[in-house]
Every structure is written in C-alpha cells, then in structure tokens.
Amino acid sequence: MATLFDPITIGDITLKNRIVMAPLTRNRSPKAVPNTLNATYYEQRASAGLLITEATAITQQGQGYADVPGLYTSEALEGWRKVTDAVHARGGRIVVQMWHVGRISHDSLQPDGGKPVAPSAIRAKSKTYLINPDGTGSFAETSEPRALDISELDGIVEDYRKAARAAIDAGFDGVEIHAANGYLIDQFLRSGSNQRTDAYGGSIENRARFLFQVVDAITSEIGAGRVGIRLSPVTPANDAFDPEPQALFSYVVKNLARYPLAYLHIIEGATGGPRDHQQGERPFDYHALRAVYAAAGGKAAWMTNNGYDRDLAAKTVESREADLVAFGKPFIANPDLVERLQENAPLNAPDQATFYGGGAKGYTDYPSLEQVA
Numbered sequence: 001m002a003t004l005f006d007p008i009t010i011g012d013i014t015l016k017n018r019i020v021m022a023p024l025t026r027n028r029s030p031k032a033v034p035n036t037l038n039a040t041y042y043e044q045r046a047s048a049g050l051l052i053t054e055a056t057a058i059t060q061q062g063q064g065y066a067d068v069p070g071l072y073t074s075e076a077l078e079g080w081r082k083v084t085d086a087v088h089a090r091g092g093r094i095v096v097q098m099w100h101v102g103r104i105s106h107d108s109l110q111p112d113g114g115k116p117v118a119p120s121a122i123r124a125k126s127k128t129y130l131i132n133p134d135g136t137g138s139f140a141e142t143s144e145p146r147a148l149d150i151s152e153l154d155g156i157v158e159d160y161r162k163a164a165r166a167a168i169d170a171g172f173d174g175v176e177i178h179a180a181n182g183y184l185i186d187q188f189l190r191s192g193s194n195q196r197t198d199a200y201g202g203s204i205e206n207r208a209r210f211l212f213q214v215v216d217a218i219t220s221e222i223g224a225g226r227v228g229i230r231l232s233p234v235t236p237a238n239d240a241f242d243p244e245p246q247a248l249f250s251y252v253v254k255n256l257a258r259y260p261l262a263y264l265h266i267i268e269g270a271t272g273g274p275r276d277h278q279q280g281e282r283p284f285d286y287h288a289l290r291a292v293y294a295a296a297g298g299k300a301a302w303m304t305n306n307g308y309d310r311d312l313a314a315k316t317v318e319s320r321e322a323d324l325v326a327f328g329k330p331f332i333a334n335p336d337l338v339e340r341l342q343e344n345a346p347l348n349a350p351d352q353a354t355f356y357g358g359g360a361k362g363y364t365d366y367p368s369l370e371q372v373a
Contacts, residue, residue, distance in 0.1 A: 001318055014093075016091070027067040033069065034076065042087050052326070064116070126239050179231055215256070229263075231252065262301065271306065
C-alpha cells in the first residue's frame with residue numbers, strides 16, 4: 001500500500017514523496033524576472049516530492065498580474081536558472097506552470113497598452129493585481145478583452161512551444177500546462193466564455209481544439225513525460241462557467257489519455273474554496289472522470305488538489321484514489337510541510353495580508369520545526 005511519503009516516478013520524473021507544492025501566485029518578481037528571494041523561497045520547500053511554480057507567463061500578452069514571473073526574456077530565464085539550481089542542490093524536483101491569462105488582465109499590463117485577448121469579447125467578472133504609482137499593490141477590475149482572430153492562434157501555440165523549450169533550458173524538470181481557473185485555455189473550453197462560431201467554438205470538440213494544439217506543440221518539443229496539465233472542472237474562479245462540466249471534462253481527459261503525460265492535476269470544487277462546489281444541474285463525479293481516463297488507456301499520475309489536510313491526503317493516496325496530493329496554502333506558511341506531515345506536527349498559520357506582493361515578510365520568514373525547537 002502506497003503512502004504519502006513513498007517515492008513515485010511520474011513520466012520521466014522521479015519524486016522522493018507524493019506531496020506536491022501547488023502553484024501559488026505571490027507577486028514578488030518585479031519586471032517578470034525571478035530573483036534571489038524567489039530562489040530562497042523555493043529552496044526552502046524543496047523537501048516536497050514536486051514543486052510546481054507560481055503561474056508563469058509565456059509572453060507579455062499572457063501576463064495578467066503585476067510582478068509575476070515570465071518565461072519570455074533572457075533575464076527571466078537567468079533568474080529561473082538560479083531557482084532550479086537551488087532546488088536541485090537540495091535534492092528537489094521542480095516544474096514551471098505555463099500561463100496565458102487571456103481575458104484576466106488589464107490594459108496597463110499588455111503590450112502597448114492594448115486590450116487583453118480572449119476567445120470571445122466577453123469581459124470577465126474578476127479582478128487582477130496592479131502596482132500603484134506609490135509602489136503599493138491593489139486589486140482592480142479586469143479590462144474589456146478583444147476576441148482573438150483565428151489567424152492569431154497558431155502564434156500563441158508557438159509561444160507555448162518556445163516557452164516549454166526555454167523552461168527545460170533553464171533547468172526545470174518539466175512543465176505544467178495551466179488549463180484551469182478561467183485562464184485562456186479554460187476560456188476556450190467553457191461555453192460561458194467561448195461564443196465563437198468558427199472551428200474553435202460551439203461543440204465540445206471545437207472548444208477543446210486549442211487545448212490539444214497546445215499539448216501537441218509542447219509534448220512534441222520536450223517529450224510528454226515531462227508535461228503535466230492542470231484542470232478545474234467546476235471552479236467559478238475568474239468567472240469560469242460551463243453548464244455541462246462532466247461531459248466537457250470527460251471528453252478532455254479521454255483525449256489526454258493519448259499522451260504519455262507525467263500527470264493530470266485536478267482541482268476539486270472551487271479553487272481555494274468549498275470542495276463540494278458544483279456547476280451545472282448534476283453533481284460532478286471525480287471518480288467517474290478518472291474512470292473515463294483509465295478506460296481510454298491513460299497512464300499519467302493522478303494528482304488532486306484543494307482543501308486537503310494530512311488525514312484526507314493520506315487516505316486518498318492509500319486508497320489509490322490519487323497518486324499525488326498538492327497542497328497550496330499550507331506550503332505558504334510551512335516551508336518544511338513534508339516533515340510536519342510526517343511527524344503530525346502543528347502547522348504555522350499563513351498571514352493572508354502578505355500573500356500578494358512585498359518582500360521577505362510572509363514569504364521566506366516562516367520558521368521551520370527545527371528553528372522553533
């Protein structure tokens with residue numbers, strides 16, 4: 001019987017345990033360039049079986065929040081190399097989450113102050129994070145997007161391919177395709193944000209076309225065994241909605257089974273909120289979703305996320321309901337979360353006021369068990 005603390009090989013990546021640090025946006029990379037503080041933050045958490053970085057923009061067009069890192073400049077890649085070297089020196093494994101936010105952005109963050117892009121010109125009922133003239137950060141309404149012309153889509157797919165290659169060259173063990181939480185790929189998937197009438201809209205097959213073009217490009221470039229993908233079937237994050245999520249995501253995972261991916265990362269319920277949140281008329285069945293994937297021949301590791309504590313995570317892995325469990329907020333305040341879970345030790349409480357932006361406070365200054373002792 002497998003436990004949370006047993007090693008596992010996922011695709012081409014071998015992990016020392018099944019505890020994963022989920023991607024967590026922290027807004028501490030000015031000018032989209034990772035720095036030494038970021039390297040310290042990830043190094044502190046390298047006892048996790050796998051670290052998934054905060055969401056990282058593949059281009060400036062793909063950026064939706066101030067001071068998030070990128071993968072599209074030489075300075076950013078040099079900064080990421082410091083991070084990956086630090087994590088590897090501690091025996092850790094790290095993948096980068098590849099991000100295009102689509103409509104969840106602001107004109108001030110876009111090239112030449114242009115409009116954010118989206119499958120359809122539908123403004124999201126959501127917010128983004130900006131830096132004010134006085135240097136403080138605050139949340140603002142997202143800007144009105146423009147609909148992508150079909151001629152632009154091949155270029156964005158190519159941006160994903162280039163970013164994946166850049167990530168591997170910067171020392172990452174792999175990449176995670178961010179297809180969740182109402183960002184660009186998820187916007188194409190869901191009828192609430194995709195009202196196109198061309199080959200990328202209408203039917204589920206058409207709405208999933210962009211996703212599979214991205215998967216094709218990335219896996220062809222770096223190999224499927226170094227690629228994971230994150231999905232959030234029923235989350236309302238960033239105004240994400242589809243009335244038939246079971247049918248939509250069953251189609252998605254059935255077709256993802258064609259690729260020998262490293263893992264599928266499934267957010268259960270509302271991202272950062274209730275695990276039992278639903279969309280549509282019928283309760284979403286995560287067991288049925290995995291059964292569809294297995295029946296189609298899918299072999300990738302199954303990773304679950306959202307609201308897990310020690311007992312639920314242990315039970316989930318031991319019962320084979322999942323191969324890996326990703327923890328978000330607990331990793332913010334507990335750099336040694338793996339050790340704390342092993343010893344069933346108390347956890348530090350996170351300081352929500354320092355989640356977004358700032359410096360070392362609430363970022364790299366949480367004490368480990370050893371420091372407390």
